[in-house]
Every structure is written in C-alpha cells, then in structure tokens.
Amino acid sequence: MAQTQELLRLSGKERDRLKVLHQVQQGQLLQREAALQLGLSERGFRKLLSRFRQHGDAGVAHQLRGKKSNRRLKEKTARRTQQLIGKHYADFGPTLASEYLSEHHGIDLSPETVRRLMIQAGLWQAKRKKVRKIHCWRARRNCVGELVQWDTSKHAWLEDRGPQQMYLIALIDDASSQLYARFVKADSTRCHMEVLWGYLERYGRPVSVYTDRAGLFEPAHAPGWKQEPDEPGEKNETQLGRAFRELGIEWIAAYSPQAKGRVERCFGTLQDRLIKGLRVAGVSSLEQANQYLEQVFLPQWSRRFECKPAHDVDAHRELTEHLELASVLSHVEQRQVSNDYTVQWRSEKWQIPAGSVHAGLKRRKVWVEQRLNGDMAVRLEGRTVLLEKCEAKPVEPVSKADGPVRRHIPKPGSSRWMDHFRVEGNEAWKAYREQTGESSAPLRSPSGLPPRR
Structure with a gap:
C-alpha cells in the first residue's frame, strides 16, 4: 500500500530547532546545552523534546498554525463597522474613519483593520506605492517659534452648504x-494682517516666517528693475514686508512648493480631515467654520499631529511696549503736509491736530497710516497721532440766470440771412438809380459782385 507524504511547512526558526532536536536525539548534545543554544529554559526544552518524540518533525511547528485566532475580530462587529462606514464615512480614508468610529460609535479598531474591512466591502482600493521625486531632506528647527511656514489654500471647504x-x-x-489657521473672505493684505495679529497676540513674534513669493510678500518689479537693498519703500517692499521689518521678523522666500513642504502637506491633510469634520458638524457659514476650527479641530490637530521639539525653549518673543500692532499692521504710505497742516488720502483731506503741529512741518513728507478699523494716523517724531477728517464744504449749484448770457450761434449751414439778398437788393438799387437819374451803369450788388444774368 502506497504511503502518502504530507508537506510540512516550517519557518527558519523552527528548522533550526529541528536540527538541535535531532542532535539531542542522537546523543550529540545534552538537554541543558541544547536549551542554552536555543534560548529556552530546560523545562521549556523538555516540553519541546516531548512533542518532537510524540509527533516527529511536525511537533516543532506551532500548534495554532491553520487555526482561527482567539483574538480575531467578531463577524458581527466587522459587519456593523462596514455598514457604518458605507453609510456615514464612505469617502473617508482608513485612518480618519477609524478615529470617527472610535469617537462617535465606540468601535476601537486600528487603521489597518479598518482598511482591510473597507477593501473587503469595496469602499477602499489599495494603491501600489510609487517612487516619487526625491528632494533634499531638511531637519526640523530646534525650537518652537524659530521658523513658521505660512500659506493660503483656496478650496470648497463647505462643499455645497455655503460659499463655493x-x-x-x-x-x-x-x-x-x-x-x-483662520478662514477669510479674500486672499488680501488686510486679511493676512488680521490673521497675523491673532497669531502675535496668542504666541508672540516668531524669529522668521517662510512663505512663497506671492505679490503680498514680494513686490513685482518690471524687467530690468534694479533694487536698492538698504532703502525701504513702496517699490522695495510690500505692506506685509514692512510689517515684518518693523516687528523684527525675518522673511524667507520659498522658490518651490517642496521648499515649504510642511505647510503644503498640512493643507493636504486639512482638505481631507477638515472638510469632513465641517460636514459632520453641519457648518454652513464662514463664522461657524472659524468657530469649529478654534474649538474642535485645532485641539484635535494638537493631540494628533503635534510633536515634541528638540529643545523646550520657546523662541517666540514678547510684544514690547514700543510695538503698537494697530500701527504696524496697517496700510502705510508717504504723503506731503500742506500749508494748512493737512494731508491728502484717497481724495479726502485729514487734519493734523493743533497740539501736534511744530515748526518745519509744512511741506514735509510724513508716513500716513490707514488702520484696519478705519482710523487714520500720521507718524511724527517717533509717535503716531490720530488724524481728523476735514468736512468738505457743500458746493452750491450755479443757476443759468446768474451766469453770462451766451450769444446764439447757429450750426454751420443752418443760417438763412442771405436768403433773397441778391434779388431784393438788385431791384431796390435799380429803382434808386432810376429815381436819381444816374447813368445806367452795370449794376453791382453791395458785395461788389456783378449781377446774375
């Protein structure tokens, strides 16, 4: 009768154990030496040797191989998880879905388990990893506040529930x-200054900021423009650039998106997690979005993604007394003081208070501020002075009767003053000659031209 051979699969560790067991069986090794060689206790090795003598080579294999794990996920829990994901979180990723299942439904599963269940249900498609372009790696800065990466993302954050x-x-x-982070209505200098104001009040002044080369941060010069490095002004720096200089913050320009990759990857995470969080919370306006961002999402971000810096030193600097944020974070331009101690701004006149007027102020160039709250101020001798708006005098309309009477001038070709002049004039002149007895000389018209024949 033919003997059936069974294929036995062993791992490398199990094959090494099998070799030592054969050496003990043949008397080449003592049990104590074999246990020391395999890193087992003598009692544990005797139990392994007993299974080997009873079952042969198969006794070396793990006894649970081919059996279902006692720690496996229950079928009921797996089906409920797949139903919840399909109903509420169909477009979520496995990691985000596992967090929402734990927070809102009390199902604590690892992201890998959720990923496997989503693949089984057809809610997630496994992707092969591709080799991406490699950029030079840059280590993180050592201290908090040493470098802050800054950027803006325009997106349909509220989907179809609010502004597009x-x-x-x-x-x-x-x-x-x-x-x-903050939601704003426009990517403007004013909105960026408002966000910067909130950051400075909460954390202080960072050492440097890392942004792109947008027109908000770097002035756009015509080709061939030669920039004078040590001469600040409207042509050499933007309003945000001036604010950074006055705050003592270094501005660093990024010449590629990869250079400021941390904030770029941050937006990739926000466009996934924040959009779905706003949807679950039912947010439908910009004010509600900022409230959710401040009260819910940013604390979640802090717990999930913040890491401990290399040093515990906070590099943020306090706002000193001489730094007035209302003055620094404003729109500043240069104007000339008129003889009546006023300055012109957007077709309006603003008066310098009498108490701030001093000798030599007339015809002098000063820096004028338009603040975020609408106030106007001027910088004089290292201090700022609020301006007062000059009320324009009402212009009285001039009636037509009061003006000079204009002589009526007809349009070219419409005057009729020469009508019948030749006929009536010639006949009257002929009758006058006959009465006076003058010789019948050829009649001429008053214009000196011969009469028509």
Whole structure:
C-alpha cells in the first residue's frame, strides 16, 4: 500500500530547532546545552523534546498554525463597522474613519483593520506605492517659534452648504507642527494682517516666517528693475514686508512648493480631515467654520499631529511696549503736509491736530497710516497721532440766470440771412438809380459782385 507524504511547512526558526532536536536525539548534545543554544529554559526544552518524540518533525511547528485566532475580530462587529462606514464615512480614508468610529460609535479598531474591512466591502482600493521625486531632506528647527511656514489654500471647504470658495490661511510651526489657521473672505493684505495679529497676540513674534513669493510678500518689479537693498519703500517692499521689518521678523522666500513642504502637506491633510469634520458638524457659514476650527479641530490637530521639539525653549518673543500692532499692521504710505497742516488720502483731506503741529512741518513728507478699523494716523517724531477728517464744504449749484448770457450761434449751414439778398437788393438799387437819374451803369450788388444774368 502506497504511503502518502504530507508537506510540512516550517519557518527558519523552527528548522533550526529541528536540527538541535535531532542532535539531542542522537546523543550529540545534552538537554541543558541544547536549551542554552536555543534560548529556552530546560523545562521549556523538555516540553519541546516531548512533542518532537510524540509527533516527529511536525511537533516543532506551532500548534495554532491553520487555526482561527482567539483574538480575531467578531463577524458581527466587522459587519456593523462596514455598514457604518458605507453609510456615514464612505469617502473617508482608513485612518480618519477609524478615529470617527472610535469617537462617535465606540468601535476601537486600528487603521489597518479598518482598511482591510473597507477593501473587503469595496469602499477602499489599495494603491501600489510609487517612487516619487526625491528632494533634499531638511531637519526640523530646534525650537518652537524659530521658523513658521505660512500659506493660503483656496478650496470648497463647505462643499455645497455655503460659499463655493473660501480661503484658509495657515501658519504651522516647523519644529513642533503647531497649527494656527483662520478662514477669510479674500486672499488680501488686510486679511493676512488680521490673521497675523491673532497669531502675535496668542504666541508672540516668531524669529522668521517662510512663505512663497506671492505679490503680498514680494513686490513685482518690471524687467530690468534694479533694487536698492538698504532703502525701504513702496517699490522695495510690500505692506506685509514692512510689517515684518518693523516687528523684527525675518522673511524667507520659498522658490518651490517642496521648499515649504510642511505647510503644503498640512493643507493636504486639512482638505481631507477638515472638510469632513465641517460636514459632520453641519457648518454652513464662514463664522461657524472659524468657530469649529478654534474649538474642535485645532485641539484635535494638537493631540494628533503635534510633536515634541528638540529643545523646550520657546523662541517666540514678547510684544514690547514700543510695538503698537494697530500701527504696524496697517496700510502705510508717504504723503506731503500742506500749508494748512493737512494731508491728502484717497481724495479726502485729514487734519493734523493743533497740539501736534511744530515748526518745519509744512511741506514735509510724513508716513500716513490707514488702520484696519478705519482710523487714520500720521507718524511724527517717533509717535503716531490720530488724524481728523476735514468736512468738505457743500458746493452750491450755479443757476443759468446768474451766469453770462451766451450769444446764439447757429450750426454751420443752418443760417438763412442771405436768403433773397441778391434779388431784393438788385431791384431796390435799380429803382434808386432810376429815381436819381444816374447813368445806367452795370449794376453791382453791395458785395461788389456783378449781377446774375
């Protein structure tokens, strides 16, 4: 009768154990030496040797191989998880879906388990990893506040529940991934200054900021423009650039998106997690979005993504007394003081208060501020003085009767003063000659031309 051979699969560790067991069986090794060689206790080795003598080579294999694990996921829990994901989180990724299942439904599963269940249900498609272009790696900064990456993302953050496009301004710390963000209506200098104001009041002044080369941060010069490096002004720096200089913040320009990759990857995460969080919370306006961002999402970001910096020192600097944020974070331009101690701004006159007027102020160039709250101020002798608006005198309309009477001038070709002049004039002149007895000389018209024949 033919003997059936069974294929036995063993791991490398099990094959090594089998070799030692054969040496003990043949008397080449003592049990104590074999246990020491395999890293087992003598009792544990005797139990392994007993299974080997009873079952042969198969006794070396793990006894649970081919059996279902006692720690396996229950079928009921797996089906409920797949139903919840399909109903509420169909477009979520496995990691985000596992967090929402734990927070809202009390199902604690690892992201890998959720990914496997989503693949089984057809809710997720496994992707092969591709080799991407490699850029030079840069280590994180050592301290919080040493470098802050700054950028803006225009996206349909509220989907179809609110404005089609909103802007999200984000400032992320390079050392710890600490995030500060706000939704704004436009990607303007004013909105960026308002976000910067909030950041400065919360954390202080960072050492440097890392942004792109947008027109908000770097002035656009015509080809061939030669910039004078040590001469600040409207042509050499933007309003935000001037604010950075007055705050003592170094501005660093990024020449590629990869250079400020931390904030770029941050927006990739926000466009996934924040959009779905706003949807679950039912947010439908910009004000509600900022409230959700401040109260819910940023604390979640802090717990999930912030890391400990290399040093515990906070590099943020306090706002000193001589730094007035209302003055620094404003629109500043240069104007000339008129003889009546006023300055012109957007077709309006603003008066310098009498108490701030001093000798030599007439015809002098000064810096005028238009602040975020609408106030106007002027910088004089190292201090700022609020301006007062000059009320324009009402212009009285001039009636037609009061003006000079204009002589009526007809349009060219419409005057009729020469009508019948030749006929009537010639007949009257002929009758006059006959009465006076003058010779019948050829008649001529008053214009000196011969009469018509």
